[in-house]
Amino acid sequence: MITQDKLKAEDFVARTGNEAVAEAMRQINPDVVAAYPITPATEIVQIFSGFLADGLVDTEFITVESEHSAMSACIGASAAGARVMTATSSQGLSLMAEVLYIASGLRCPIVLAEVNRALSAPINIHCDHSDTMAVRDSGWIQIYAENAQEAYDNLIQAVRIAEDQEVKLPVMVCMDGFIISHGLEVVRLLKDVQVQRFVGPNKPAYSLLDVEYPITVGALDFTDFYFEHRRQIAEAMEKAKTVICKVGEEFGVEFGRSYGFFEGYKMEDAEYGVIAMGSTAGTAKVAVDELRKKGMRAGLLKLRVFRPFPVTELINATKGLKAMAVLDRADTLSTNGGPLFQEVCTALYAEDHRPKINNYIYGLGGRDITPFDLEKVYQELPKLAAGEEKAKPRYLGVRE
Amino acid sequence: MKAPNWKEIPPGGVIAKGGTAFQYATGDWRNSRPIHDLELCINCLRCWVYCPDASIKVKDGKVVGIDYDHCKGCGICSKECPTNPKAIKMFNETDFGESHPSEF
Ligand code: SF4
Ligand code: SF4
Numbered sequence A: 001m002i003t004q005d006k007l008k009a010e011d012f013v014a015r016t017g018n019e020a021v022a023e024a025m026r027q028i029n030p031d032v033v034a035a036y037p038i039t040p041a042t043e044i045v046q047i048f049s050g051f052l053a054d055g056l057v058d059t060e061f062i063t064v065e066s067e068h069s070a071m072s073a074c075i076g077a078s079a080a081g082a083r084v085m086t087a088t089s090s091q092g093l094s095l096m097a098e099v100l101y102i103a104s105g106l107r108c109p110i111v112l113a114e115v116n117r118a119l120s121a122p123i124n125i126h127c128d129h130s131d132t133m134a135v136r137d138s139g140w141i142q143i144y145a146e147n148a149q150e151a152y153d154n155l156i157q158a159v160r161i162a163e164d165q166e167v168k169l170p171v172m173v174c175m176d177g178f179i180i181s182h183g184l185e186v187v188r189l190l191k192d193v194q195v196q197r198f199v200g201p202n203k204p205a206y207s208l209l210d211v212e213y214p215i216t217v218g219a220l221d222f223t224d225f226y227f228e229h230r231r232q233i234a235e236a237m238e239k240a241k242t243v244i245c246k247v248g249e250e251f252g253v254e255f256g257r258s259y260g261f262f263e264g265y266k267m268e269d270a271e272y273g274v275i276a277m278g279s280t281a282g283t284a285k286v287a288v289d290e291l292r293k294k295g296m297r298a299g300l301l302k303l304r305v306f307r308p309f310p311v312t313e314l315i316n317a318t319k320g321l322k323a324m325a326v327l328d329r330a331d332t333l334s335t336n337g338g339p340l341f342q343e344v345c346t347a348l349y350a351e352d353h354r355p356k357i358n359n360y361i362y363g364l365g366g367r368d369i370t371p372f373d374l375e376k377v378y379q380e381l382p383k384l385a386a387g388e389e390k391a392k393p394r395y396l397g398v399r400e
Numbered sequence B: 001m002k003a004p005n006w007k008e009i010p011p012g013g014v015i016a017k018g019g020t021a022f023q024y025a026t027g028d029w030r031n032s033r034p035i036h037d038l039e040l041c042i043n044c045l046r047c048w049v050y051c052p053d054a055s056i057k058v059k060d061g062k063v064v065g066i067d068y069d070h071c072k073g074c075g076i077c078s079k080e081c082p083t084n085p086k087a088i089k090m091f092n093e094t095d096f097g098e099s100h101p102s103e104f
Helices: A017-028 A042-053 A067-079 A090-105 A148-163 A192-199 A226-255 A280-293 A311-317 A339-348 A371-385 B046-050 B076-080
Strands: A012-016 A032-035 A060-063 A084-089 A111-116 A141-144 A171-176 A184-188 A262-265 A272-276 A298-303 A305-307 A323-328 A356-362 A393-396 B032-036 B056-059 B062-066 B088-092
Touching: A012 A017, A012 A148, A017 A042, A017 A084, A017 A111, A017 A148, A017 A171, A017 A184, A017 A192, A032 A042, A032 A067, A042 A060, A042 A084, A060 A067, A067 A084, A067 A090, A084 A090, A090 A111, A090 A226, A111 A148, A141 A148, A141 A226, A148 A171, A148 A184, A148 A192, A148 A226, A192 A226, A262 A280, A262 A311, A272 A280, A272 A371, A280 A298, A280 A371, A311 A339, A323 A339, A323 A371, A339 A356, A356 A371, B032 B062, B046 B056, B046 B076, B076 B088
Parallel strands: A032 A060, A032 A084, A084 A111, A111 A171, A141 A171, A272 A298, A272 A323, A323 A356, A356 A393
Antiparallel strands: A012 A184, A141 A305, A262 A298, B032 B088, B056 B062
């Protein structure tokens, strides 16, 4: 860890999540950015195009006519061997959906800055996780940030994770719309040279433009080979688990902030836990502190990586809990709980000793969640543990 | 030969060499067949330029036939052929019964 005396005041700057992510993109200096940005991710690409106009990056910037085309252009550039990035949000990500599967299927290590927000209808531009949850099985790695600092750090790490020889999969770096994307926070930026050194050079195995060694990308793959290629993606996801942790630890050694699958907050002796993703984790920490003062052994498990899903690590992290609540900022509308709830239940089902699990769907369309709301969630947990309350998906913060 | 397993093939379905489309016959769903007439042909090579499937076979600057393993029967070659009567005419595949063009 970096000690306090090594930190200088000028290392800290005020940045919104979007500004911090655009800054990381400038420092990474990708070969190609293709984008048709949608609110609230718009700013990322807008700021980045400013850097381009000022001659601060060498990037080939392709303005396209839709998100579908943006991801298509990214794939072409990536197949040509370029380091490629884009940014989007919500409906834009939905419009990309078809092409997202192609990016992962062709093993293009594209990095996408994604600003989470609700899907229409009704029309709403505010935060929830419906957009990324809708594409959770697209073969993209998904990393979620609690704040602007993490969004910045995650974007830098994403390049290394995506381009790792064992992985070669695209990565979505997610941050909560408006709450993080537009919230002004204190962020500690790295120096350009530190970022450049950390991400290192891109080493593509092939290039579509190499006329000396012609290749075919995206050939027909029938009953005889398609299955084998899909199996390879599953294996790459498995390998990504090691790489994500390795890169997160290395980042910590270099810059004093290490990352893994989770951040546990007061989990060591916790009996009652909440698992959450994104900015809500910050709110939950406040609730945990309050409940600790009142004598409850409360803890928080902040999940950073949703794809690949860290099954073994989740089992270990929740071993000591009597009961836990899974917070979902998206609904599957299956009447069987939110997407994170389903993952958590599946992961823990085979364990003999597992906590009782409840599910709360909250914050849809940017509905605020307060420390007070979260305290109530924790206070329900002893009843669940005692068997006085049955586990069932419920809605937190909706007017009943 | 045993087909390779998932660990033995290049990731992402990349085919790491060129010209492989040549080895994969895709002409079997053609429903019109172009027939080239050596007598009428003036070797202007318009058909060769326009064929979207590189299926006009040319040797020493002269059209020598059609690659029926890859020709899709679009008829562009015949349409673009400037001679009168045309040196490439289109025929319905059913006119040839079951016979494969290579036997023709
Ligand atoms: S019919 Fe079409 S595909 Fe076949 S040789 Fe003529 S132009 Fe080429
Ligand atoms: S376009 Fe007609 S005349 Fe010209 S080369 Fe082809 S077949 Fe011969």
